[in-house]
Amino acid sequence: MATNPSTYALSQSSDSKQRLQQRRRLFQETEWTRSDGRSFHQCRPAFLRTGAANAASGSAYAEFGATKVIVSVFGPRESKKAMMYSGTGRLNCNVSYTTFSTPVRGQGSDHKEYSSMLHKALEGAIILETFPKTTVDVFALVLESGGGDLPVIVTCASLALADAGIMMYDLVASVSVSCFGRNLVIDPTSEEEACQDGTLMITCMPARNEVTQLMLTGEWTTAKINEAMELCLDACSKLAEIMRSCLKEAASGSS
Amino acid sequence: MVGLSEGEKRFIRGGIAQDLRTDGRQRLHYRPISVETGVIPQANGSARVRLGATDVIVSIKAELGKPHPLQPDKGKVAIFIDCSPTAAPMFEGRGGEELSTELSFALQRCLLGGRSGAGAGIDLSSLVIVEGKVCWDLYIDGLVVSSDGNLLDALAAAIKVALSNTGIPKVTVNLGASPNDQPDVDVSDEEFLQFDTSGVPVVVTLTKVSRHYIVDATSEEESQMSSAVSISVNRHGHICGLTKRGGAGLDPSVILDMISVAKHVGEQLMSLLDSEIAAAEASAEDQ
Amino acid sequence: MTTMLRELRLSLNQTQRVRLQSALQRLQDMASLASAVTVVADTIPVNHEDSILKGHGTSDLNGEVVATLCGVVERVNKLVYVRAQRARYKPEVGDIIVGRVIEIAPKRWRLEINFSQDAVLMLSSMNLPDGIQRRRTAVDELNMRSIFEENDVICAEVRGFQHDGSLHLQARSQKYGKLERGMLLTVPAYLVKRRKQHFHHLENYGVDLILGCNGFIWVGEHVNSNGENDMMVDQENREGLVNKSEVGQATYEVQEQITPLEIRKHVCRVANSVRLLCALGFSLTVEVIVDTVEASISSNTDIKDILAAEFYVQTAEREVQRRVSLTRRKG
Numbered sequence: 069m070a071t072n073p074s075t076y077a078l079s080q081s082s083d084s085k086q087r088l089q090q091r092r093r094l095f096q097e098t099e100w101t102r103s104d105g106r107s108f109h110q111c112r113p114a115f116l117r118t119g120a121a122n123a124a125s126g127s128a129y130a131e132f133g134a135t136k137v138i139v140s141v142f143g144p145r146e147s148k149k150a151m152m153y154s155g156t157g158r159l160n161c162n163v164s165y166t167t168f169s170t171p172v173r174g175q176g177s178d179h180k181e182y183s184s185m186l187h188k189a190l191e192g193a194i195i196l197e198t199f200p201k202t203t204v205d206v207f208a209l210v211l212e213s214g215g216g217d218l219p220v221i222v223t224c225a226s227l228a229l230a231d232a233g234i235m236m237y238d239l240v241a242s243v244s245v246s247c248f249g250r251n252l253v254i255d256p257t258s259e260e261e262a263c264q265d266g267t268l269m270i271t272c273m274p275a276r277n278e279v280t281q282l283m284l285t286g287e288w289t290t291a292k293i294n295e296a297m298e299l300c301l302d303a304c305s306k307l308a309e310i311m312r313s314c315l316k317e318a319a320s321g322s323s
Numbered sequence: 324m325v326g327l328s329e330g331e332k333r334f335i336r337g338g339i340a341q342d343l344r345t346d347g348r349q350r351l352h353y354r355p356i357s358v359e360t361g362v363i364p365q366a367n368g369s370a371r372v373r374l375g376a377t378d379v380i381v382s383i384k385a386e387l388g389k390p391h392p393l394q395p396d397k398g399k400v401a402i403f404i405d406c407s408p409t410a411a412p413m414f415e416g417r418g419g420e421e422l423s424t425e426l427s428f429a430l431q432r433c434l435l436g437g438r439s440g441a442g443a444g445i446d447l448s449s450l451v452i453v454e455g456k457v458c459w460d461l462y463i464d465g466l467v468v469s470s471d472g473n474l475l476d477a478l479a480a481a482i483k484v485a486l487s488n489t490g491i492p493k494v495t496v497n498l499g500a501s502p503n504d505q506p507d508v509d510v511s512d513e514e515f516l517q518f519d520t521s522g523v524p525v526v527v528t529l530t531k532v533s534r535h536y537i538v539d540a541t542s543e544e545e546s547q548m549s550s551a552v553s554i555s556v557n558r559h560g561h562i563c564g565l566t567k568r569g570g571a572g573l574d575p576s577v578i579l580d581m582i583s584v585a586k587h588v589g590e591q592l593m594s595l596l597d598s599e600i601a602a603a604e605a606s607a608e609d610q
Numbered sequence: 611m612t613t614m615l616r617e618l619r620l621s622l623n624q625t626q627r628v629r630l631q632s633a634l635q636r637l638q639d640m641a642s643l644a645s646a647v648t649v650v651a652d653t654i655p656v657n658h659e660d661s662i663l664k665g666h667g668t669s670d671l672n673g674e675v676v677a678t679l680c681g682v683v684e685r686v687n688k689l690v691y692v693r694a695q696r697a698r699y700k701p702e703v704g705d706i707i708v709g710r711v712i713e714i715a716p717k718r719w720r721l722e723i724n725f726s727q728d729a730v731l732m733l734s735s736m737n738l739p740d741g742i743q744r745r746r747t748a749v750d751e752l753n754m755r756s757i758f759e760e761n762d763v764i765c766a767e768v769r770g771f772q773h774d775g776s777l778h779l780q781a782r783s784q785k786y787g788k789l790e791r792g793m794l795l796t797v798p799a800y801l802v803k804r805r806k807q808h809f810h811h812l813e814n815y816g817v818d819l820i821l822g823c824n825g826f827i828w829v830g831e832h833v834n835s836n837g838e839n840d841m842m843v844d845q846e847n848r849e850g851l852v853n854k855s856e857v858g859q860a861t862y863e864v865q866e867q868i869t870p871l872e873i874r875k876h877v878c879r880v881a882n883s884v885r886l887l888c889a890l891g892f893s894l895t896v897e898v899i900v901d902t903v904e905a906s907i908s909s910n911t912d913i914k915d916i917l918a919a920e921f922y923v924q925t926a927e928r929e930v931q932r933r934v935s936l937t938r939r940k941g
Contacts, residue, residue: 143726162416164408168365168366168464173386199726202726209409211363230650239649239651274651275676312651318680328788330792331792334792343878345793346878347914347917355621
């Protein structure tokens, strides 16, 4: 009845190290096929749905291949008294992983760096002046981590905010690109991410053509950066279309 | 959790006394239960149980490990519960920790039996591969997605269903040359052994409000409780674990009465879960 | 099916699923909103020659009007704005709301009303228990807890926003005040439409139903404006009911007036009907609620089964019938 588990942890055995090295060598070649059959410039099919959590003001569920994320938004609610008065609203982001999200079972930890990056990515898009003295809480829960986690989290969070009726300048779409030697591979899986030479992640507001958050690791030539950014922005606008149609469907559904 | 006014509290108490709760249920009636299996594909087994507005997910992972030196013929089981902030903003960060640990310990008590291993819901000796060297470590992770009271019963039911959905991979062992060598274990990717869940108990929580007890309390009703007793009942009608919450004292005769009520309700809950499990298996086979 | 309802929590069998899907599909078809739906950052088509006033939920981008919310575009004369469909509660002067006391501050109570900020009820906006119109003294301030204490459920009217941005309520009339002997339900505020009447006394059932514009709905045993209920009026001996403010720290048990079973059954029935309509996403009006209650009685549905699969599907089908007959009468 149970479907194939992706791994059972034979931790640190020579077998898995060998496989890792094999893959590394594979990725250095110019032509190789991705494990799910996609081309280098093809993103995973996106499944998006709003209204996943009932208790929240707004929520969304996103499934990109093996990465599954659920985000719920609470608020705007009264800020705690300890906060200073502020003419603009506050945004509070929190990202956590479930213990069963990774193939090797780890503690469901609060990825603090993801929380602050989510905050920076969304800050530019939300019109904070519309809810002064109050706080909007965004809680992201990663149910399954299959690679490209942060871009999926940001996309899903932006959908949840729209579902909650928070005023935004634009939807925030996010995509990451890995580089393997000469090749640029978009929307990597966790397998590919483990052997990448570098990564570029962009979160942007497609309709306004503004980048809200940018992250780069590894060694890149300027030409490669340009190419990667173009790839990302193009993918982001396509992703925004999918998000838009999902919201439209949800909006016309309720009478 | 939101507080209640005196008037509302009186209304709830009066309803319980008159056997008509705020949602029309009788005292010993469960909310509609809905069960889904296989919701976490990458786990060995998983289930999602909805009990009214309470929503929990349980995922079970089996990993190879070494048995405890004092119990070389048994595998290991660990239960962890996590209350996610999706359920309530107050669970953010450390907020849900107290509740999570309380639930984890209560479930461990119900499922793992005494020190000798007797009366355990899960037969730990079935998890051993090579005595003293290799065994299965079973990690049971529960996630509270939405909370409206009676988390313990929902989690226990989810664990039971998830276990029925769990497949332990088949293992072939190549023993090393000398008995001190670490045996070479070959884990099959194809063949799975279904977990035997006939021994897994269900948990029935009886919440005492003034003079009466109710089953499956909502969080409003829980706020009114003087004490609550969670009783784990197995197929044979035996008690596999008991936890009391709340500081109010209970008369011993009341406790014995609660146990007999729990046995009766537990039987019905068990048969309901069994039929749900069978239905879920049937629909999974169809797919 | 996936987009229509927010996560259905019931398990339906195959026939029920099919019936529900067809009923919901028909409802969706009847609601002709597809054209005006807009999503965040969609450009709203406007005639640039007219001077358009950009209203709520819109913003300017390179001379184009774009939406900042997901919802329906409304145009009123020169004003263009976006109305969010699942909007949060927006208080307006004169709204009748139900709230819960969360704090007692000097000369005022703070109430939670399902809005982004808490509302304030001033001591001076309340009638004193003795009914005399007089100036509030220091003694009154100290005795605020005797009027309303924490977690009390109160019915009041929105007075307006003060210059410091806080929302003020008033409860001067007899019909406002503390609500006891019943239960409070929370529903999304957009399901409660503003009507002339929000207080409903369902005489057949002896039930009070208050539809707060903020989404807090009170269902309880009927209480007269004097604060008496039927039982008290009948009772000759009034000594059983002890007023908290008179006694203070009571050392003996207050004799609780228990709601009689018959009325309680009706209260639970009405409450479950409200929960059902809320789960279906239908607007809450007293007519629809009473219809649902009557249908449940006539079909011999048990109170708890109102929330079960069969009655759920039947209610959706009944709504389709209602809308069909409504359009027939119009057209």
